[in-house]
């Protein structure tokens with residue numbers, strides 16, 4: 183039984199801008215995510231990607247707005263700012279080897295000590311290709327006397343050095359339990375998110391203020407076809423029957439135009455032919471459901487600091 187025991191949980195990568203978070207995430211999750219991080223930044227998507235390490239699944243969550251505010255925050259704001267990190271099973275702080283313990287890093291450590299002492303924290307010193315070995319040793323010591331990290335990794339996210347160890351360790355820290363995402367969805371999850379986001383964007387452009395509140399787009403199916411094209415089935419969920427008409431438009435005109443615009447952008451994005459099928463459905467319990475399931479169908483609670 184032990185061989186087949188799976189683990190799954192959440193991890194968050196934090197650090198100053200430019201620390202290499204996206205690069206590391208790409209290494210862990212696969213190249214497709216880089217597109218996601220650019221594309222989906224402004225959305226409500228909270229999942230940045232999913233990595234597998236043997237039987238262990240690591241779901242990387244977003245940390246929107248983290249550390250942007252300089253002033254002291256009240257508890258509610260802190261909880262909001264920390265976003266996914268507050269709920270993560272493990273948080274990895276990324277710093278740049280050649281910059282070391284900067285004021286920005288110190289501010290993060292202070293914020294962690296003050297608000298997030300319950301969170302398990304590992305340190306990843308990134309860009310080790312840019313410094314000498316002896317400097318790394320000194321920095322490791324300095325960082326570990328500044329904060330009680332569970333573990334320190336020396337990595338180069340760009341070259342992949344040390345990343346396997348970090349991923350493996352993260353996998354082992356995840357709680358035992360079934361995977362949060364079925365494995366056949368992991369590879370194209372970022373693409374599903376992007377595709378949904380593109381359609382949502384086109385709906386917003388088309389409907390402006392008319393855009394129904396509580397509208398979500400989900401990519402239900404993604405099928406790779408033998409001829410190299412992709413068939414993408416999406417559902418636009420609205421909360422009331424009346425809203426369905428708004429999205430469809432007269433004689434389905436709005437939905438058609440949105441679908442065309444979204445398909446064109448997707449084709450350009452993927453560099454191949456796309457067949458996009460949109461359906462509009464009413465989901466009256468959207469609000470209640472959304473508390474349990476995010477857009478991606480995943481249980482996710484808001485953090486409390």
Ligand SMILES: Nc1nc2c(ncn2[C@@H]2O[C@H](COP(=O)(O)OP(=O)(O)OP(=O)(O)O)[C@@H](O)[C@H]2O)c(=O)[nH]1
Nearest residue numbers: 198199200201202203204205308309338339340341
């Ligand atoms: N030399 C070196 N450069 C790296 C390494 N990892 C990342 N970089 C570079 O550092 C820069 C920033 O990397 P990102 O991954 O975008 O950093 P980020 O933390 O996601 O940045 P924000 O999106 O601004 O928060 C990029 O130019 C990367 O190519 C590394 O291991 N070595």
